[in-house]
Amino acid sequence: MNGKEIAIDVSxxxxxxxxxxxxxxxxxxxPKGEIYGFLGPNGSGKTTTLRMLCGLLTPDSxxxxCLGYDILTQAEAIKRNVGYMTQRFSLYADLSIRENLEFVARVYGVPNPRRAAAEAIGRLGLTTRADQLAGELSGGWKQRLALGACILPKPGLLLLDxxxxxxxPKARREFWDEIHTLAAEDGITVLVSTHYMDEAERCHELAYIAFGELLARGTAKEVVAQSGLSTWIVTGTDLHRLATRLEASDGIDMVAPFGAELHVSGRNKRALDQAVEAARKADGAHHWMRGEPSLEDVFILLMDEAKDNFA
Structure with missing residues (x-):
């Protein structure tokens, strides 16, 4: 990877x-110091992968x-150097923000737990709520507290599920601003799973997993380019009826509503254009214009084409 030091290297x-x-x-x-997005539908294997990387699960093969430690034989060393933020809030609801962070600092043997907790509180904008019980916090504040607990031991890698x-949206943006700061200023590597396409586009690189299989990876632009997808954007009335007709047309691989528009896409540009031309001649009530495929277009298509491993 262009001479970059690698934080995670598994095969x-x-x-x-x-x-x-x-x-x-x-x-x-x-690569070390990068924010790597991990995307995929529910049940696709993202959480299982994260747990294998941080030493909580042993792979069958x-x-x-991870951070230079063997994932099969050095799981305990990995755990000491990785911050893992789970989907479910896992700190103590009946302790305050300050008490939770001081407790975590002591568990990890962080020097001067009170000072370390105070620094984390200040960094993440939690000062005015430092003595509030964790169980009384909103989702956004709980998220900041959980991130503060993850970074207290100064890990080399964050795994965010x-x-x-x-x-x-405001709390999400502030969270991502902090993630970029951690990567840029502290050199922390971040592997983060998300369902939000705007968050995926803020990652340095992406990997898309569906039903246990890795289907695409690269930068956002590379993933879109690799898909070979072409897209038309349709506006007008009664788009639902039009979508039903288009879904049965040869050359059209995906029809997806986006607000007051339809995105009509296909991998074979010539076949797609022929199908679009036929649809335009049959129905002059809609406006068609060529568009650029979005990251979401690509992921919807990949999800539609993936084979369910639990089917």
């Missing part, structure tokens, strides 16, 4: 539960390193 990771393959032959390289689910 062939496979994990099954009750005979069902949840992650299959997954290989991943994440595969190998690799859908950290902004259910959080308002």
């Amino acid at each position: 062939g990771l496979t994990k099954s539960f009750d005979g069902k393959v949840v992650v299959h032959n997954l290989s991943l390289k994440v 595969g190998s690799g390193t 859908e950290p902004t689910a259910g959080v308002d």
